[in-house]
Amino acid sequence: MAPQVPDKQWAQVVEQKGGPPVYKEIPVPKPGPDEVLVQIKYSGVCHTDLHAMKGDWPLPLKMPLVGGHEGAGIVVAKGELADGVEIGDHVGIKWLNGSCLACEYCKTAEEQLCAGQQLSGYTVDGTFQQYAIGKAAHVTNLPKDVSLDGIAPILCAGVTVYRGLKESAARPGQTVAIVGAGGGLGAMAQQYAKAMGLRVIAIDGGDEKREMCEKLGSEAYIDFTKSKDLIADVRAATPDNLGAHAVLLLAVSEKPFQQAVEYARPRGNIVAIGLPAHAFLKAPVFESVTKMINIKGSYVGNRQDAAEAVGFYARGLIKAPFKTVPLKDLPKVFELMEQGKIAGRYVLQMPE
Numbered sequence: 001m002a003p004q005v006p007d008k009q010w011a012q013v014v015e016q017k018g019g020p021p022v023y024k025e026i027p028v029p030k031p032g033p034d035e036v037l038v039q040i041k042y043s044g045v046c047h048t049d050l051h052a053m054k055g056d057w058p059l060p061l062k063m064p065l066v067g068g069h070e071g072a073g074i075v076v077a078k079g080e081l082a083d084g085v086e087i088g089d090h091v092g093i094k095w096l097n098g099s100c101l102a103c104e105y106c107k108t109a110e111e112q113l114c115a116g117q118q119l120s121g122y123t124v125d126g127t128f129q130q131y132a133i134g135k136a137a138h139v140t141n142l143p144k145d146v147s148l149d150g151i152a153p154i155l156c157a158g159v160t161v162y163r164g165l166k167e168s169a170a171r172p173g174q175t176v177a178i179v180g181a182g183g184g185l186g187a188m189a190q191q192y193a194k195a196m197g198l199r200v201i202a203i204d205g206g207d208e209k210r211e212m213c214e215k216l217g218s219e220a221y222i223d224f225t226k227s228k229d230l231i232a233d234v235r236a237a238t239p240d241n242l243g244a245h246a247v248l249l250l251a252v253s254e255k256p257f258q259q260a261v262e263y264a265r266p267r268g269n270i271v272a273i274g275l276p277a278h279a280f281l282k283a284p285v286f287e288s289v290t291k292m293i294n295i296k297g298s299y300v301g302n303r304q305d306a307a308e309a310v311g312f313y314a315r316g317l318i319k320a321p322f323k324t325v326p327l328k329d330l331p332k333v334f335e336l337m338e339q340g341k342i343a344g345r346y347v348l349q350m351p352e
């Protein structure tokens, strides 16, 4: 028998650009033919949700908006064309809520580049509500024996850094510098990198993040708020002083995007993932050319990346720290995030 679905639910709704989100009751949405309705149990809070509320990016967003795109829950209703997902399944709703499935990018498993994409918590309502809609083709299957709180942040932070590490082409034994290592993506990135046999240099600010990075197995922590010569410090943290084989840029400020070429080793790959507002990538031409540096962007991951990232977690390889608070506390989480005070991730628990 299909579960009882109420007409109303609690949600965090951004009613105007800049926020704050308003905790209120809104109607429970109904799934379309190719969609599922997911009873969200937990949702991670990604810095992207804060960028969305602030209107940081040159990409129009839905308003009013229910944010959130790291939702883990249980399917409670589905449309008649929603194949491959059953009521009762545990699934995740990620940033890419849906895509056209028919364009060149969708056909070649690069759906994050689809011009017809729908984005959870940005162009469609996301997971900061008790019941959220996802396209059946795009929800991520989650194993039923894994608890839904810790796996929620895998759905954006995990997938994104996992794909980013693949894009970095770093091989086991090589060194990756993770910039913004103390944040939500950064904590995950350290764990995925370690599981992939990479050596990690963590870059972030403050002692709470230092402590976390050391626990997560980074070989060096460089505090960007204290270092007198960040470039020299990163190089010195590599065994031969030549710099990192790969750099993962996860920070929410522009400066590191302009420094990375100087501490990447010759032939190094710099992967830009963080999306600070109004920022530019800038690199010295001389060093970029003579060191044959590769600078690229990486944007979430495809459905297979999501399945693989979940697999790493389910096998116990990813233990990034998170704190759980009720859905109503989202404004407090945004405040701490704005101040750069969150080590790891906050996960919101939906009311019962």
Ligand SMILES: NC(=O)c1ccc[n+]([C@@H]2O[C@H](COP(=O)([O-])OP(=O)(O)OC[C@H]3O[C@@H](n4cnc5c(N)ncnc54)[C@H](O)[C@@H]3O)[C@@H](O)[C@H]2O)c1
Binding pocket: 045, 046, 047, 048, 049, 051, 156, 157, 160, 179, 180, 181, 182, 183, 184, 185, 186, 203, 204, 205, 224, 250, 251, 252, 253, 255, 256, 272, 273, 274, 275, 276, 298, 299, 300, 301, 337, 340, 342, 344
């Ligand atoms: N490309 C993608 O697909 C994708 C996916 C998810 C998130 N993002 C973006 O990634 C960024 C990070 O997200 P998050 O949720 O991890 O944010 P977060 O706030 O949890 O972490 C950001 C970290 O960057 C650190 N930082 C700030 N300035 C720094 C500097 N100069 N050097 C080193 N560290 C610095 C902060 O201290 C913080 O720990 C955001 O911009 C987000 O929108 C991109």
Ligand SMILES: [Zn+2]
Binding pocket: 099, 100, 101, 102, 103, 104, 105, 106, 107, 111, 114, 115, 116
């Ligand atoms: Zn498409």
Ligand SMILES: [Zn+2]
Binding pocket: 046, 047, 048, 049, 069, 095, 156, 157
């Ligand atoms: Zn995200």
